[in-house]
Amino acid sequence: MKKALVILCGGLSTRMGSNKTFLPFGHTSLLKYQIARFRPFFETIYVSVPSMENDRFSYEEYCGCEAVRDQYAKIGPMGGLYSCLSSVPEDILFFTPVDVPFSSPALAAEICAQLEADGRHSICGIRNPQGRVQPLFTAYKKECLPQIQKLIQEGNYKLKFLLTQEATLVLDRFLPPEQFFNMNDPQSYYYALQKLASRVPGEFPPGFRAQSSGAASDIPVLSFTAKSGTGKTTYLEKLIPLLKKEHLRIAVVKHDAHGFQIDKPGKDSYRLTQAGTDHMILTSEDQTAAIFSHRGEHPSLESILSRIRDVDFIITEGYKLGDQKKIHLLRKGYNETPVGSRENVIAYVTDFPFESDVPVFDLNHPEEILPFLMEYIHGGITASDKTIPQQ
Numbered sequence: 001m002k003k004a005l006v007i008l009c010g011g012l013s014t015r016m017g018s019n020k021t022f023l024p025f026g027h028t029s030l031l032k033y034q035i036a037r038f039r040p041f042f043e044t045i046y047v048s049v050p051s052m053e054n055d056r057f058s059y060e061e062y063c064g065c066e067a068v069r070d071q072y073a074k075i076g077p078m079g080g081l082y083s084c085l086s087s088v089p090e091d092i093l094f095f096t097p098v099d100v101p102f103s104s105p106a107l108a109a110e111i112c113a114q115l116e117a118d119g120r121h122s123i124c125g126i127r128n129p130q131g132r133v134q135p136l137f138t139a140y141k142k143e144c145l146p147q148i149q150k151l152i153q154e155g156n157y158k159l160k161f162l163l164t165q166e167a168t169l170v171l172d173r174f175l176p177p178e179q180f181f182n183m184n185d186p187q188s189y190y191y192a193l194q195k196l197a198s199r200v201p202g203e204f205p206p207g208f209r210a211q212s213s214g215a216a217s218d219i220p221v222l223s224f225t226a227k228s229g230t231g232k233t234t235y236l237e238k239l240i241p242l243l244k245k246e247h248l249r250i251a252v253v254k255h256d257a258h259g260f261q262i263d264k265p266g267k268d269s270y271r272l273t274q275a276g277t278d279h280m281i282l283t284s285e286d287q288t289a290a291i292f293s294h295r296g297e298h299p300s301l302e303s304i305l306s307r308i309r310d311v312d313f314i315i316t317e318g319y320k321l322g323d324q325k326k327i328h329l330l331r332k333g334y335n336e337t338p339v340g341s342r343e344n345v346i347a348y349v350t351d352f353p354f355e356s357d358v359p360v361f362d363l364n365h366p367e368e369i370l371p372f373l374m375e376y377i378h379g380g381i382t383a384s385d386k387t388i389p390q391q
Contacts, residue, residue: 001091003112005042006084007034008077008136009098010050010070016185020099023189026196026203030183031098032063033203038096041109046088048080048095077136078157082148085140092116094139101192102178103137111171115139121169123162128180129300129321133168135159137179177322181300191306219251220313220377221305222346225320226329227339231363232317235329235349239366240315246374249311253304255318313377329363330354347372 009021009031016023025033035045047059051070059067068087072079077095084093092115094108107126115124125138136159144162151161183189196203226232236252243250280291301319308314320326320340328338328345332352338345348356351363361369 001116002044002089003042003092003094003116003139004044004046004088004090005038005108006046006048006068006080006093006095007031007038007065007098008048008080008095010048010077010080011097011099016183016189020183020189023183025101025193026200030101033101034096034098035063035065038105038108041105042094044090046084046093048084050074072152075152075157077159078148078152081140081159082145082152085142085145085148092139092141096137097182099183100137100181101183102181102195104175104179107175107179108137108139111137112139114171115141115169118169122167124169124171125163126171126173126175126179129177132160133163133170134180135163174321177300177302177324181302184303187306188303191302195302219305219308219311221316221324222314222373222376223316223319223322223324223326224329225318225326225340226331227335230329230331230335232329235363235366236315236317239369242367242370243313243373246370248313248377251308251311251314253301253308253314253316255301255316327369331363346376 011020021029021031023030028036031047038045045065047063047065047067049059049067049069051073059065068080068084070079071083071086077097081093081095084095092112094112096103096108111124111126115121118124122141122143123138125133125135128134140162144167147162147167151157178195181188181192183192224232224236233254240250240252282289282291301316301322301324305314316324320328323343325344325346327347327349328340328342330336330338330348330350330352332350336352338348345358347359347361347369348354349361349363349369354360359372361372
């Protein structure tokens with residue numbers, strides 16, 4: 001079977017404020033950067049673009065790739081899938097959005113190879129951190145076309161309805177959070193530039209410096225993780241006042257797997273959000289709250305952190321599957337075995353003796369961990385530090 005890559009560039013980029021495809025990224029544009037990353041793994045690369053895009057512009061001349069224009073306007077990625085699968089000669093197409101700059105091209109090639117070797121499925125992909133099959137960064141066979149056409153005729157443009165158990169082969173494995181990072185607003189774009197500059201300084205023109213501006217890339221972050229019900233919030237409720245006595249400004253990011261509602265029905269803010277507002281800002285003399293709507297997207301931790309400014313320390317509660325630095329909580333008789341990813345666990349907090357090659361602190365005495373945290377905040381503790389304090 002012949003295979004090809006499709007880079008989806010059909011998004012409206014409303015939150016970014018300009019077309020993401022041509023944003024500067026290192027020495028070049030985001031699109032050219034993506035093409036260069038994937039070129040060693042895919043001989044043929046197409047660019048999926050909106051039907052209303054300027055016909056005079058030649059993608060072939062700009063980046064060396066043929067553009068496939070949407071046959072259906074403004075129906076999202078479903079239109080890109082249909083237009084490409086019905087227009088190009090390859091049997092398997094791998095679709096990736098242009099705005100995921102840190103995904104793995106090698107994984108994309110492996111997904112295509114798995115789908116080619118499999119004789120029973122028409123789609124192959126991975127699971128996102130929420131356990132659902134990722135609809136993009138996914139390989140599709142041409143035999144998907146009838147189902148795609150049927151969904152379009154029904155006015156159903158959600159890709160999840162293609163990803164049935166019968167049709168989809170899933171590569172189940174642990175993947176780093178950066179695999180799912182996407183740039184959907186100026187804050188996440190700035191964060192991606194900082195990340196690229198720190199990883200590959202040579203990708204930037206001479207003289208470029210990743211500026212220190214109080215952004216999240218400059219702020220120490222630490223996740224407190226545990227099985228639900230262990231008592232993370234209760235522990236943090238006792239710990240945060242101790243940190244405040246050290247004159248620290250603290251931000252907390254709490255992951256809620258079940259969803260939440262800040263606005264109350266009947267309130268003006270609720271009515272405006274229901275009317276379709278993407279960002280809702282509530283402000284008063286003492287507090288300001290920002291509600292960013294991202295229906296169905298579930299932003300990555302990195303994109304959330306990119307919005308935080310002017311604090312000394314960021315605590316996240318949850319995100320146990322990520323590869324960020326963590327302190328893991330255990331409770332006797334309830335949760336005595338670590339859950340989630342153990343990568344970058346720098347300490348444990350327990351109420352029973354626990355053998356570990358990283359420090360272990362008493363769950364019932366949060367003051368004991370304070371010196372350790374202060375050293376971490378000031379850069380003295382790393383994930384590879386195996387020193388166990390004297391108890």
